[in-house]
């Protein structure tokens with residue numbers, strides 16, 4: 001069994017009376033894509049923040065490459081801060097309105113060092129091209145971009161330090177439905193091109209199927225079901241999971257499903 005890139009073992013998170021995460025174990029393996037689904041308030045984002053070490057745990061452990069980082073200092077978390085990147089739900093609040101697109105994508109590269117100004121700009125342009133934008137976006141401001149374009153910039157920024165794995169917290173939920181399929185298609189292509197591993201958080205099981213092989217279902221902070229995504233979709237053990245399955249797919253998604261069936 002390969003050592004997970006990033007994992008949590010028996011983690012719980014308590015906010016006062018609320019047990020937001022209740023004794024959950026999760027492992028992200030090299031090259032794998034895991035979907036994390038559950039209704040709003042089921043603890044998905046809290047679990048993701050635990051894995052990012054942005055949220056302290058009440059119990060349990062977090063491991064990076066098999067090493068326990070639960071009690072690590074900020075200096076001890078430097079490898080995690082580079083190796084694990086995240087794309088959040090709302091791209092509108094994720095970008096500084098006073099900075100052009102170049103700066104947020106260049107920032108993680110600047111911290112890593114080793115690139116002069118020209119090579120840094122070329123690398124940023126390359127990342128923008130990779131997410132379907134291109135060098136002509138380098139000097140644009142966020143207010144000149146659509147929601148989908150802003151989310152592409154956030155994805156480029158997350159890809160810059162070559163993360164393993166990439167964590168995605170409902171990355172299409174704040175976008176127009178017409179744009180959601182395009183972002184999902186982008187994430188599928190990026191995964192193939194860069195052999196990325198994903199933790200993809202969504203409340204839509206059908207969308208998870210397009211990106212992930214495995215799925216974990218959370219309900220009120222507890223893991224209620226996990227397994228291969230096809231198996232969970234076709235034979236959900238829980239009525240709760242069946243209810244999540246009835247969520248509507250964004251338009252354009254059926255084309256992606258069709259392409260999958262045809263291959």
Ligand SMILES: Nc1ncnc2c1ncn2[C@@H]1O[C@H](COP(=O)(O)OP(=O)(O)O)[C@@H](O)[C@H]1O
Pocket residue numbers: 015018020038039040041042043044045046047
């Ligand atoms: N910082 C916080 N303080 C207090 N309660 C929180 C905090 N963050 C999340 N919660 C609570 O924890 C539960 C899980 O929230 P969350 O992880 O955001 O769920 P999801 O992402 O699945 O919608 C909810 O009951 C939420 O209200």
Ligand SMILES: [Mg+2]
Pocket residue numbers: 044045046
């Ligand atoms: Mg959430």
